[in-house]
Amino acid sequence: MPKIDKRYNKSKILILGVTAVGKGSLAFDLAGRLNAEIISVDSMKVYRRMDIGTAKPNPQRRLQIPYHLIDVVEPSESFSVDRFLELTQKAIDDILSRGKTVIASGGTAMYIKTLLHGLFEAPPSDSSIRNRLRHDIATLGLPVLHKRLATVDPEAASRIHPNDEKRIIRALEVWELTGKPISALQQQWSTPAADDWFVIGLRRDKELESKRINLRVKLMVEKGLLDEVKSLLAEPQPLSPQARVAIGYAEIIAHLEGKLGFDEAIEQIKINTRKLAKAQRTWFKTFRNVHWIDIPADADEAWILNKALDTLAAAE
């Protein structure tokens, strides 16, 4: 066991970065040094038995360091930010109460955002209202709904693009459930607590990140992604809508349905993962107070760990 290092006294550290950049290894290495437990900030690792495609930490690592927010729901269940926040809050309290450090690590930007800033007071989604709104869209057309939103909540309507069905639905749903415009509710943050996180960002040259993605996908295939997807599909409960669009799963499912050749599906996984990375980069630009570590091409995990420890020490 590595020695616990007492020189660093941040109690909550968040590691963010593009998919496959190396967050997992750093989180693990750092956890060993800082007597920490890890919270996964990832919308897909929450699903049990979706192991290979979501690149969960391997069993050896999970044996050494307690991981939270991994394998917390069935693939047939839907999951969303509010569940994430609720479970994470509990895990954080729990870890801190045992005198240990929290290391949150992941790339789901919206979850990161809520972790830093909280969610505003609003009701969760209501499937009956949503179904009715979707029906309205099908019969009346989306523009009518956008106009309806404009009458009850002009501010939200001006911010939400007329084609953005999901946001229009949510805004109308909140209006119907609360009688208040979503734009008004969005003003009141419940926990604006960004400051108590020490945020480390991992970054590499973009070309290199793409190469790592390709390599990771190749390894996923070798580890048996195809069989993993097959056995998920063979389960009695069907995959939830969220789980079945996960990158690596959606494409293999399309292949098994005869819509894509196998090689074509793998290529798609690479493309979609690269797109994810791109979207993540865009998100991360909006986060302030990130201590970015630019990883050189020849750096190994030890280099990254040391750099992270330096960054922490420098901030003391």
Add this chain to the structure above:
RNA sequence: GGGUAGAUGCCCGAGUGGCUAAAGGGGAUGGACUGUAAAUCCAUUGGCUAACGCCUACGGUGGUUCGAAUCCACCUCUGCCCA
């Protein structure tokens, strides 16, 4: 060797005389984002320019025409069929 279909922007692909720097899709790039977020949505995508605009472009060369990616001739290459 003969016949036939074709060659379009990074890729696929529409376009059969002017409204075409050229539909649409993909990819790429930039952006938005608060309860499905690995979701959803937007913008840009030949070059130069702040812009008017100019230049280069639809396999090659030449021709017809006021005007061609679109018509004609020859050539090159590719797919398929017959020998």
